[in-house]
Amino acid sequence: NAGVTQTPKFRILKIGQSMTLQCTQDMNHNYMYWYRQDPGMGLKLIYYSVGAGITDKGEVPNGYNVSRSTTEDFPLRLELAAPSQTSVYFCASSAGTSGFFSYEQYFGPGTRLTVT
């Protein structure tokens, strides 16, 4: 199993550009998440999904969009990139079928994004 994979690993964007961060998991997990980690800080939840076709906002959703058309994929879209979106982005997935996020999350390797 590859676990959770993310592409690209690094990206530099100009202000106003858009891009999609890809995330795929092969563990058949229902739940998937996107986090951002700013330097020296903990992780903040951007969006999450409890299954294909279902997404919801986390703590810091502004400036981002997600979709979940399959169980495996959970892309994160940045529209009109801003310097404040410079961060490391982590995708994660977890098992579980209840409405309670009690299961441990498996993380991808992260995408380091710089917006200049």
Add this chain to the structure above:
Amino acid sequence: AQKVTQAQTEISVVEKEDVTLDCVYETRDTTYYLFWYKQPPSGELVFLIRRNSFDEQNEISGRYSWNFQKSTSSFNFTITASQVVDSAVYFCALVGRGQNFVFGPGTRLSVLP
């Protein structure tokens, strides 16, 4: 609102010393889960342990142990006989019924040879 506090920003110890990483949480939920994750210099996050709010038993796994005390809302993590490979940032996290994972700011542990 839920909150996780890790008051120790950075800790340095010499190899073979014991070290305890503190985690204090706030939640109004009666059912919740607590986690510890490790982020080594390579950057990936590695799951270490999960504990639910109804299970206050301490846990030991090799050199790692965890002390959960609901009375003080703490979930502390101790590494015994630390090793250089333990150098990492350690995050404590909380999830309640609100379905939002809340991570603490992390504690950077440096184990010196």
